[in-house]
Amino acid sequence: MRTAHSVDAVRNAERELMARLPEGALMKRAAAGLATACAGLLKDLLGRVYGARVVLLVGSGDNGGDALYAGARLARRGAGVRVVPLAPGRTHPGGLAALLAAGGRVAEDPFEVLATADLVLDGITGIGGHGGLRPDALPVVRAARGGGAMVVAVDLPSGVEADSGEVTGEAVRADATVTFGTYKPGLLIDPGHERAGALRLVDIGLGPYLPSVPELEALQHADVARLLPVPVGESDKYRRGVVGVVAGSARYPGAAVLAVSGALRGGAGAVRYVGPGGEAVLARFPETLVHEGPPSGAGRVQAWAVGPGLGDGSWAAAAVADVLAADVPVLVDADGLRLLAERTVRERTAPTLLTPHAGEAAALLGVDREEVEAGRLAAVRELAARYGATVLLKGSTTLVAEPASGSASGSASGSASEPGAAPPVRVNPTGTPWLATAGSGDVLSGLAGSLLAAGLPARDAASAAAYLHGLSARLASRGAPVAADDVAAWLPEAWRNVVG
Ligand SMILES: NC(=O)C1=CN([C@@H]2O[C@H](COP(=O)(O)OP(=O)(O)OC[C@H]3O[C@@H](n4cnc5c(N)ncnc54)[C@H](O)[C@@H]3O)[C@@H](O)[C@H]2O)[C@@H](O)CC1
Ligand SMILES: [K+]
Numbered sequence: 001m002r003t004a005h006s007v008d009a010v011r012n013a014e015r016e017l018m019a020r021l022p023e024g025a026l027m028k029r030a031a032a033g034l035a036t037a038c039a040g041l042l043k044d045l046l047g048r049v050y051g052a053r054v055v056l057l058v059g060s061g062d063n064g065g066d067a068l069y070a071g072a073r074l075a076r077r078g079a080g081v082r083v084v085p086l087a088p089g090r091t092h093p094g095g096l097a098a099l100l101a102a103g104g105r106v107a108e109d110p111f112e113v114l115a116t117a118d119l120v121l122d123g124i125t126g127i128g129g130h131g132g133l134r135p136d137a138l139p140v141v142r143a144a145r146g147g148g149a150m151v152v153a154v155d156l157p158s159g160v161e162a163d164s165g166e167v168t169g170e171a172v173r174a175d176a177t178v179t180f181g182t183y184k185p186g187l188l189i190d191p192g193h194e195r196a197g198a199l200r201l202v203d204i205g206l207g208p209y210l211p212s213v214p215e216l217e218a219l220q221h222a223d224v225a226r227l228l229p230v231p232v233g234e235s236d237k238y239r240r241g242v243v244g245v246v247a248g249s250a251r252y253p254g255a256a257v258l259a260v261s262g263a264l265r266g267g268a269g270a271v272r273y274v275g276p277g278g279e280a281v282l283a284r285f286p287e288t289l290v291h292e293g294p295p296s297g298a299g300r301v302q303a304w305a306v307g308p309g310l311g312d313g314s315w316a317a318a319a320v321a322d323v324l325a326a327d328v329p330v331l332v333d334a335d336g337l338r339l340l341a342e343r344t345v346r347e348r349t350a351p352t353l354l355t356p357h358a359g360e361a362a363a364l365l366g367v368d369r370e371e372v373e374a375g376r377l378a379a380v381r382e383l384a385a386r387y388g389a390t391v392l393l394k395g396s397t398t399l400v401a402e403p404a405s406g407s408a409s410g411s412a413s414g415s416a417s418e419p420g421a422a423p424p425v426r427v428n429p430t431g432t433p434w435l436a437t438a439g440s441g442d443v444l445s446g447l448a449g450s451l452l453a454a455g456l457p458a459r460d461a462a463s464a465a466a467y468l469h470g471l472s473a474r475l476a477s478r479g480a481p482v483a484a485d486d487v488a489a490w491l492p493e494a495w496r497n498v499v500g
Contacts, residue, residue: 006185007127038152058083062092066180069095081104083099084114114144115143126162133171153178157172161192173195185216189216189377191374228499240269242271243270243446255334257277263447273289274298301328310335331352345387353389353461365379383401396431428470430469431470435487444465448466467498
């Protein structure tokens, strides 16, 4: 599991640790890890550190200090290091002295050195930065990218808000980010994540001083493997769980097929389909149990997934209300989200999982889509709190938030967090831009619904589904476009990849 902590948590931990260490020791630890990472990258790039051309972009804070001490280490190994001070007169004095003593120099012409640099270290701002890059930094940052050097961000790409991943205006676009002590939420959530490049974590000894419950967590293979249901000898289809899928319409019969295709690969023992797309579903998946009346008359199910391609006719509205009245976990997606009342969801006693994309989340919150996209973490938390439901906010870095315990009964998922506090938001690390394709959300709904029916708590079902879904798209794509149908077809391979 990768975990990220807030700036406040990092600063508190740093304070406690620093009180036990000699002055400056923590920064030197950070700089040593940073220099080692840069030396490794230079060796991959050039086969050597000696003679490499390194430029340091340095702001007014300790982030610049890290860059300067790391630059000094690289200079001692024979790299030609030049510093571009973006806040002249406020450059970290100890760091600058160390760099100059090691043979580094202040660049006379920033643009000249950036044009020929092999590696640029972005030490403009770290966790103390706010409000995006300042105008005076923009031409220098653009020249760094334009010169073709590898750009390595120190702790965080400058311009990215550490706690949210928000970018106001412009931010550095790094090839790699070397971060200290713990990941920061902004490194794992878009738009910040996408600016960070490959992530490396340097241990500076903060671990024991960080809160045990992080702000954010990203599951890895082993975590997901532990969550996935495994049938045992005496399992039958009912014990494995039956998932009910309410999806599709005369206009969108394909949504029914895609949602069922995801549900069939999600671990439930059987899939019941309810809606007007039964014929299309059976033609493709004869193993589906099809029902035409209201969902409540369909027979036993352990969880429902409702919404993809439903349209907004009266049948759809009645079906959504019918499903929400059931005392089993319910996933609501797509058109279903337009047909639900906040109060109905809040009053449910069984878990509810909402799976909006940014546009749908914006409609539920009554704000603009851009606001949700820029502040995804705040949006998913707000939705979970308002609806008292688990919320999966789709996107390139899909997020899963749980409401604080007590705000919705039945939706706790065994988290180790304090009573009353919401557990950490989960961010999915397997997404790929190729997943932004029509119908892929329908597959995800069926898959997550199936995992709910198999008995996973809503937060686990949502995060395991997002993980498998992203991985499946990556496996299917291998760099080429994929269709939603491919994503569904590759789910068994993704599952094997995770548990194998
Ligand atoms: N506190 C510690 O013990 C450690 C801190 N470390 C480093 O220190 C960093 C935090 O240092 P600071 O708290 O000094 O903060 P930063 O260095 O991140 O930035 C704060 C400085 O930048 C200015 N600033 C804020 N927003 C700006 C913007 N948009 N454009 C330009 N300048 C802006 C502020 O006026 C302030 O002077 C971490 O990210 C990490 O790199 C590491 O050395 C590990 C140890
Ligand atoms: K930085």
